[in-house]
Amino acid sequence: MVDGLLQVEGGRPLTGEITVRGAKNLVPKAMVAALLGSTPSVLRNVPLIRDVDVVSGLLTLHGVSIEHDRTEGILTLDPSRVETAHVADIDAHAGSSRIPILFCGPLLHRLGEAFIPDLGGCRIGDRPIDFHLDILRQFGASVDKLQAGIRLTAPDGLNGTVIDLPYPSVGATEQTLLTAVRAHGLTELRGAAVEPEIMDLVDILQKMGAIISVDTDRTIHVEGVEELGGYNHAALPDRIETASWASAALATRGDVFVRGAHQSHMTTFLNIFRKVGGAFDVRDDGIRFYHSGGDLRSIVVETNVHPGFMTDWQQPLVVALTQAEGLSIVHETVYENRFGFTKALRKMGATIQVYRECLGGTECRFGQRNFYHSAVVSGPTPLTGADIVVPDLRGGFSHLIAALAAQGTSRVEGVNLIDRGYESFMSKLAALDADVTRLA
Structure with missing residues (x-):
């Protein structure tokens, strides 16, 4: 039995407004x-x-x-x-x-x-x-x-x-x-x-x-x-969901206002978002995230515990990095096995290689343990629609972003996992003018 199946017609910018409420992690x-x-x-x-x-x-x-x-x-x-x-x-x-x-x-x-x-x-x-x-x-x-x-x-x-x-x-x-x-x-x-x-x-x-x-x-x-x-x-607003929609806006060359987002919880993400070439406007009632129109820039980023770059932010961001000029390096130091989701991105046309070495500039606790915990993303590469299966909550939403950014039709299976942490995500996609149909 299919555990949630979406058909996504990609290649159109996400534009509009959505609201985030309390954090799943709180x-x-x-x-x-x-x-x-x-x-x-x-x-x-x-x-x-x-x-x-x-x-x-x-x-x-x-x-x-x-x-x-x-x-x-x-x-x-x-x-x-x-x-x-x-x-x-x-x-x-x-x-x-x-x-x-x-x-x-x-x-x-x-x-x-x-x-x-x-x-x-x-x-x-x-x-x-x-x-x-x-x-x-x-x-x-x-x-x-x-x-x-x-x-x-x-x-x-x-x-x-x-x-x-x-x-x-x-x-x-x-x-x-x-x-x-x-x-x-x-x-x-x-x-x-x-x-x-x-x-x-x-x-x-x-x-x-x-x-x-x-x-x-x-x-x-x-x-x-x-x-x-x-x-x-x-409850404080969900900074992971906020960053996910921000990355979706960047990857699809869109413009999304996230009502309820707080700048103080997003400082590290906002810095990286700007370095990549994204733009944002902070308001009292939320943050507007948008693609500024120029070429996205490659970066080097390492995940870390707070106040570092959050591990749950890297998966959605990697999708946007497939559209950046040059080589981006992402070094995961919080979870040892968080690049499995890149297999589906490669299937869609992304050029991503994963490594056991610590490539971010500092050694971490996984460096001597034979885990694939660093990724090199080469871009920009056009993404094309494909049939993909959601592996986990954050990786699944990243797959959804990739399907939205890709040219053509994608079928995304296992999206019920996304319901664990993203409130009413289908309604929010509709509000952002995404062409998504739930098949099962």
Whole structure:
């Protein structure tokens, strides 16, 4: 059975206006944070994406009452009757989502136990949950690996600890924050991730009554409290979706106004966008991205943790780089296996070579591990329509951009994956005058 099939007639500029709402990398975590409160929470600017539905289902299974105003994008979450969910139900609702691992800290505080099924997710690299389990053990949780998943218990509660991350993992930082805020005593997290979505989660937890400080050296201090209340918060806009539409405007020689986009979250991307030859106008209510009319320029870019160039920005940008003059180099340092999507671009006419070496100017942790984590893009090369299959969320949207930029007809299969992180993307394509038809 085809899991979402689009027919794309490419070769026409994307022009018009779309709106981005809350970040996929923040909203599900903010929903989980509501478990920690003794009173209801209100989350605003919530996008209509599949991950929100998955987390809503999991929270409901655990006894959280949820009201969702889908038109206004407002969630009201009441955790006053939290209880243990059945293993089979959790497994059925979670699907391939990795979000259940973040339920553990809050559930251990509320119930003294938690269960997570086998976890899936986008296959873009090794994403072990060992970091998470080690962190929970350091707080005092007992971890038992069962055939159906992992059971955690903490009948005597959790205690603050010192955690030193070998890499500033976003997921591990979220796990620590969601667990530390109600642990007994002090927690010190060294080498923390400091992405805008992490800072927004810190703001939410502080609104709930948490005591958290963030130092300039990536150290976060948390003083545990006995009780937290609910929150009222508007999620920060999705900077990944914003960059994706910006890259689509560039690749198709278009002009797209992204309502809701914030400059402060996009600084590094905007610099690269301008260096390539894109143009943008920052307004109070969003950012206009457009092709300036000249030749695009090749660049050298390395992905990195914040405040570096975000890994989720590189895949859409690579499509635009196929239309730039000369050789562009992209060095991926966050995920070791994120250039698989370029196979489809080569099928469409792009000239892209991938290498095991660190080609960006600095060595990274993948340099000695035999991973294809650098790419050289030679352009400009005309793209032609083709039949392609979506590999993962961000790579899939990049394939869609390529199909929009290509001359001729493309059939893009597996687009249901895109629903995980791009709200109403079909309606937005229509608003931008794209010629796209959903076949299945």
